[in-house]
Amino acid sequence: MSDAGNFDDFPNRVGTGAIKWEPEHLKAKFGVSDVLPMWVADMDFETAPCVVEALKKRLEHPLFGYTRVFERYRQAVIAWFESQHGWQIEQPWICHAPGIVAAMNLLIQALTAPGDKVVIQPPVYYPFFGSVRDNGRELLLNTLKIDGEGLYQIDFDQLEEQLADDKTRLFMLCNPHNPGGRVWARQDLISLVELCIRYDVVVLSDEIHCDLVWSPFKHLPLPLADKRILEQCVVCTASSKSFNLAGLQTSDIIIPSASLRRKYRAQLHRSGLSDPNIMGLVATEAAYRYGLPWLKELRTQLASNLEQVEAFFAQQLPGVILMSTQATYMVWFNLQSYGVMAKIAERTLLEHGKVALNPGYIFGAAGDDWMRINFACPPTTLSEGLQRIKRGLDAL
Numbered sequence: 001m002s003d004a005g006n007f008d009d010f011p012n013r014v015g016t017g018a019i020k021w022e023p024e025h026l027k028a029k030f031g032v033s034d035v036l037p038m039w040v041a042d043m044d045f046e047t048a049p050c051v052v053e054a055l056k057k058r059l060e061h062p063l064f065g066y067t068r069v070f071e072r073y074r075q076a077v078i079a080w081f082e083s084q085h086g087w088q089i090e091q092p093w094i095c096h097a098p099g100i101v102a103a104m105n106l107l108i109q110a111l112t113a114p115g116d117k118v119v120i121q122p123p124v125y126y127p128f129f130g131s132v133r134d135n136g137r138e139l140l141l142n143t144l145k146i147d148g149e150g151l152y153q154i155d156f157d158q159l160e161e162q163l164a165d166d167k168t169r170l171f172m173l174c175n176p177h178n179p180g181g182r183v184w185a186r187q188d189l190i191s192l193v194e195l196c197i198r199y200d201v202v203v204l205s206d207e208i209h210c211d212l213v214w215s216p217f218k219h220l221p222l223p224l225a226d227k228r229i230l231e232q233c234v235v236c237t238a239s240s241k242s243f244n245l246a247g248l249q250t251s252d253i254i255i256p257s258a259s260l261r262r263k264y265r266a267q268l269h270r271s272g273l274s275d276p277n278i279m280g281l282v283a284t285e286a287a288y289r290y291g292l293p294w295l296k297e298l299r300t301q302l303a304s305n306l307e308q309v310e311a312f313f314a315q316q317l318p319g320v321i322l323m324s325t326q327a328t329y330m331v332w333f334n335l336q337s338y339g340v341m342a343k344i345a346e347r348t349l350l351e352h353g354k355v356a357l358n359p360g361y362i363f364g365a366a367g368d369d370w371m372r373i374n375f376a377c378p379p380t381t382l383s384e385g386l387q388r389i390k391r392g393l394d395a396l
């Protein structure tokens with residue numbers, strides 16, 4: 001099998017159960033199924049050939065009993081974060097989770113009590129809200145502000161008040177930020193750490209998009225901004241966004257503090273989730289060991305796709321404000337020039353454009369007049385999608 005990636009086309013995903021494509025899932029979510037899906041954050045690209053190769057090889061040993069995370073796996077994770085992000089993770093810090101959303105829920109259960117307060121920064125990836133509310137904790141919203149350059153900035157004054165509240169136990173950071181595609185500046189992270197240390201609040205840093213950051217920006221793992229946060233942070237990572245493996249439900253939760261780790265593992269155990277999926281481990285290990293050349297090709301493709309989106313909006317939809325995407329394969333655009341909310345735009349895009357995007361309101365009220373496009377697909381699909389978006393927006 002060749003090492004080269006295929007970014008020109010992809011096999012039909014209907015019939016595979018894909019949440020993004022399966023007509024029954026589209027119908028349940030959007031009320032229609034004849035739409036081009038450019039919503040949920042998975043890519044219409046085959047994964048790296050080295051990952052497929054490793055999975056096939058594992059199938060040659062047809063025994064799939066209970067499995068625990070093994071040393072070779074941990075070494076692959078450690079080597080990846082050291083080589084890609086300059087972060088030295090110690091072997092005992094690596095904990096397993098069947099996905100980061102699962103980990104968020106488990107961490108909230110493990111590290112906070114009902115009635116405790118948790119700070120999040122909307123508009124933000126929607127499970128941040130659910131994981132707090134559904135577990136009976138109180139949400140404090142440190143809503144992001146938009147600066148003169150149209151980028152999200154943190155309201156540190158409000159954040160300080162919220163962290164100073166005696167009931168605040170946890171701060172959930174999205175780093176890089178989804179849906180804004182923001183790479184936080186080193187100084188932002190340093191200031192966050194300072195406040196969390198001052199008020200003794202644990203930080204959950206969701207770094208799932210860390211490998212998909214666009215030049216000249218660079219991902220900074222939270223503990224590298226200020227190592228004093230090590231004993232007070234949990235960094236959520238996975239190969240799933242970088243290598244398109246979300247269906248394998250495998251992620252790594254890095255917890256340097258022994259006491260936080262004990263609490264997390266106890267909750268994992270109580271929930272019956274201690275045993276990982278063997279195929280997820282095999283895929284992640286292969287991705288981290290052998291997948292860098294493919295990831296580089298992917299990044300080149302995604303950077304070119306991003307240019308395609310920006311050029312299309314500049315030429316065909318010049319009144320629409322796109323937030324500048326520094327990371328992730330998502331573009332976040334504003335509907336102000338149409339004078340409508342995402343609730344209306346969503347329907348018009350579905351009915352007239354035949355395209356499914358994520359409406360901004362799911363990321364909190366601060367996203368009410370925004371929409372999110374997933375541009376991780378072959379250029380021809382992207383061209384078709386952009387034409388559909390224009391048709392939908394023109395009908396507003």
Ligand SMILES: Cc1ncc(COP(=O)(O)O)c(C=O)c1O
Nearest residue numbers: 041099100101102125178206208
């Ligand atoms: C910021 C962020 N965190 C977590 C996830 C999902 O993680 P998982 O599939 O591991 O639950 C996503 C998926 O889009 C995401 O954007």
